[in-house]
Amino acid sequence: MSGPLVVFERVARTYRNGPVAVEALRACDLVVEAGEHVAVTGPSGSGKSTFLHVIGCLDRPTSGTYRFDGRDVTSLSDRELAAVRNRAIGFVFQRFHLLRDETAQRNVELPLLYGGVPRAERRRRAAAALEAVGLAARREHTPGRLSGGEQQRVAIARALVKEPRLLLADEPTGNLDSASGAAVLALLDDLHRAGMTIVLITHDPEVARHGRRHLSIRNGELTAATGS
Numbered sequence: 591m592s593g594p595l596v597v598f599e600r601v602a603r604t605y606r607n608g609p610v611a612v613e614a615l616r617a618c619d620l621v622v623e624a625g626e627h628v629a630v631t632g633p634s635g636s637g638k639s640t641f642l643h644v645i646g647c648l649d650r651p652t653s654g655t656y657r658f659d660g661r662d663v664t665s666l667s668d669r670e671l672a673a674v675r676n677r678a679i680g681f682v683f684q685r686f687h688l689l690r691d692e693t694a695q696r697n698v699e700l701p702l703l704y705g706g707v708p709r710a711e712r713r714r715r716a717a718a719a720l721e722a723v724g725l726a727a728r729r730e731h732t733p734g735r736l737s738g739g740e741q742q743r744v745a746i747a748r749a750l751v752k753e754p755r756l757l758l759a760d761e762p763t764g765n766l767d768s769a770s771g772a773a774v775l776a777l778l779d780d781l782h783r784a785g786m787t788i789v790l791i792t793h794d795p796e797v798a799r800h801g802r803r804h805l806s807i808r809n810g811e812l813t814a815a816t817g818s
């Protein structure tokens with residue numbers, strides 16, 4: 591599909607708890623072209639996670655429209671939204687969310703298992719994804735026998751193995767020391783150079799510097815960050 595990968599038109603997300611409504615996203619407009627590396631920063635409570643959930647098709651806007659890869663995903667059913675997400679969007683979170691009792695190889699194979707990919711192809715693609723993040727020699731290690739930075743690289747391999755159109759990273763270095771964090775950010779930079787579209791969400795300006803375009807979210811409003 592040609593055209594931008596992500597188009598938000600006045601996207602809003604309001605949480606309602608009884609009589610109380612919180613406007614966590616307000617009339618957000620956004621276009622992300624394929625191949626961009628965008629960093630989004632904002633303080634606690636500004637709407638970053640809400641934004642991640644909507645852009646990642648984990649949640650829907652309460653008003654406005656969202657077109658992902660040319661398709662209006664605003665009114666899809668839960669099942670259809672999950673299908674888009676599973677096929678086309680890779681996630682990397684602050685906490686790695688790896689299965690503790692499974693090897694790196696098995697952790698990376700898992701999304702392909704859910705996707706119905708045959709065993710031999712699963713093995714081959716997971717091995718290639720681990721090699722791409724520099725962990726070919728750690729395939730048989732369980733997460734407890736990997737460093738934090740290595741665990742995050744396994745999580746990145748797991749996100750990449752589906753060959754997603756969009757990679758979303760939410761505080762990907764938040765649980766890492768500065769050296770491991772730098773290695774993870776360098777890996778994201780490499781993926782961007784290889785053509786991956788990345789949206790990086792962080793409260794940390796040093797991390798955000800890795801984005802090639804900078805957005806800021808304040809009180810649910812998304813704007814171009816000043817000075818970028």
Ligand SMILES: Nc1ncnc2c1ncn2[C@@H]1O[C@H](COP(=O)(O)OP(=O)(O)OP(=O)(O)O)[C@@H](O)[C@H]1O
Nearest residue numbers: 605607612614632633634635636637638639640641
């Ligand atoms: N399920 C919910 N129900 C009601 N209000 C919510 C819900 N989730 C988030 N909010 C509110 O929406 C606003 C934005 O929350 P969000 O989690 O998106 O912020 P954030 O920028 O990710 O913050 P942090 O940096 O602390 O993770 C906050 O005021 C929050 O209290």
Ligand SMILES: [Mg+2]
Nearest residue numbers: 635638639640
């Ligand atoms: Mg958050």
